[in-house]
Amino acid sequence: MSNAPGIRVEGSASINGAPLFTPLTLKLGAGQWTCLLGGSGVGKSTVLRLISGLATGAEFNGTIAATDGAELASRVAYMAQDDLLLPWASISQNVLLGARLRGETLDADHMLRILDRVGLTEHASKKPIELSGGQRQRVALARTLMEDKPIILLDEPFSALDAQTRAAMQDLAVELLQGKTVLIVTHDPAEAARLGHAIIVMTAEGLTHCPHPSTPIPRPIDDLETLECQASLLRQLQTGAA
Numbered sequence: 001m002s003n004a005p006g007i008r009v010e011g012s013a014s015i016n017g018a019p020l021f022t023p024l025t026l027k028l029g030a031g032q033w034t035c036l037l038g039g040s041g042v043g044k045s046t047v048l049r050l051i052s053g054l055a056t057g058a059e060f061n062g063t064i065a066a067t068d069g070a071e072l073a074s075r076v077a078y079m080a081q082d083d084l085l086l087p088w089a090s091i092s093q094n095v096l097l098g099a100r101l102r103g104e105t106l107d108a109d110h111m112l113r114i115l116d117r118v119g120l121t122e123h124a125s126k127k128p129i130e131l132s133g134g135q136r137q138r139v140a141l142a143r144t145l146m147e148d149k150p151i152i153l154l155d156e157p158f159s160a161l162d163a164q165t166r167a168a169m170q171d172l173a174v175e176l177l178q179g180k181t182v183l184i185v186t187h188d189p190a191e192a193a194r195l196g197h198a199i200i201v202m203t204a205e206g207l208t209h210c211p212h213p214s215t216p217i218p219r220p221i222d223d224l225e226t227l228e229c230q231a232s233l234l235r236q237l238q239t240g241a242a
Contacts, residue, residue, distance in 0.1 A: 004150035004181040006030040011062010013046055020046060020058050024207050030067060033182045033217060035192035037237065038202035044185045048153050052078045077149035081156040083140040085128040092124040095143045111146060117176060118142045134165040145176055152177055154184040167221060170194060174218045189233035193226045194219045201236055
């Protein structure tokens with residue numbers, strides 16, 4: 001049983017007085033994956049960064065709260081589209097970065113177990129430049145897992161990968177983030193159709209909740225229900241961009 005809370009985001013945002021997104025209510029189910037899609041510039045990443053407590057450049061008027069009423073900021077881990085690895089540090093040092101920055105005791109054994117889960121044990125002493133793009137993303141996932149937070153925010157973390165590596169990373173993320181409350185921002189209808197317990201399309205007018213396949217995640221790429229969901233999402237995104 002997961003102890004990860006749900007999250008409720010309610011409000012609007014503007015940049016220099018110009019509306020970024022109109023008043024909306026976004027609910028993230030506890031222990032579930034929520035996929036947030038939409039065109040560029042509608043505020044998807046801003047919503048994600050607001051939840052994470054990172055700077056956005058926007059003025060937010062509203063509330064963000066966990067459903068259990070407890071403080072939110074310290075329970076969030078964030079994985080960006082870019083791997084953001086320190087080029088001069090080893091893979092193991094990159095995975096331990098959060099604990100180092102907080103001055104905490106380093107748990108090397110736990111770090112090695114996580115590296116083993118993502119298939120990078122033999123690369124622990126290497127520098128990021130020695131790894132492929134897919135391996136670097138696995139390091140970023142390992143660093144996120146090392147934080148061991150109940151709420152995980154993913155900002156297009158797999159979009160730069162080739163299709164085969166992307167699918168493998170999606171499968172790995174679902175396995176290793178089981179029971180977490182996950183919000184993934186994506187432009188990819190196929191990714192949302194595979195991963196979403198809830199699928200939401202964001203436009204300038206607000207949020208639209210979309211039907212999702214009934215099968216467990218991660219869904220097979222070639223499953224008929226998944227493909228139909230992908231096609232429906234693509235049509236909706238194209239209509240919204242028209």
